[in-house]
Amino acid sequence: ETGVTQSPTHLIKTRGQQVTLRCSSQSGHNTVSWYQQALGQGPQFIFQYYREEENGRGNFPPRFSGLQFPNYSSELNVNALELDDSALYLCASSGSGGALETQYFGPGTRLLVL
């Protein structure tokens, strides 16, 4: 059984640029959630995708957007990067997008915005 994978592992961008992060969900999972973890903080929920539809969103601006594909992999896109976007971005997959589902996390993508 393959776990959650993310790419790239590290990324450096400059302010104003756009970035795309990718996540492959664990086998058998159809739900992907994205979290931002700033240095020294706990992860903050960005949004969740269930069967290619957004299924909940945290307190993040519209320049944070996402996609989920038919194979349940997902992308997180961030436009107009700001310095405060520097963080570890974590993807988690779970079974069905309903309540009580355990989320399993990938290793994350560390983004540095200069």
Place this chain on the structure above:
Amino acid sequence: AQSVTQPDIHITVSEGASLELRCNYSYGATPYLFWYVQSPGQGLQLLLKYFSGDTLVQGIKGFEAEFKRSQSSFNLRKPSVHWSDAAEYFCAALTGGGNKLTFGTGTQLKVEL
């Protein structure tokens, strides 16, 4: 607002000593609670979870946690800490209708040999 609080930012214990990491939650209904561990530069690994039933839950790596509704707590314990347990530990609750994890700020555990 629903929240999870981890009062201890850093904890240092000696190898072989017992460990308790504190977690408090603020919710109206019965929360669904988790403990995750994060090693440096890594993602989050699930240690254990509480949904309902027995308030003492067992997890991986010898960890356990006890849900106490009267104290709004879900503390993580281990009877004997190993040097490899040094990591950051996060308590989390499932909120937002069940699709969102709300995390505490984490407790950094250091183990002295």
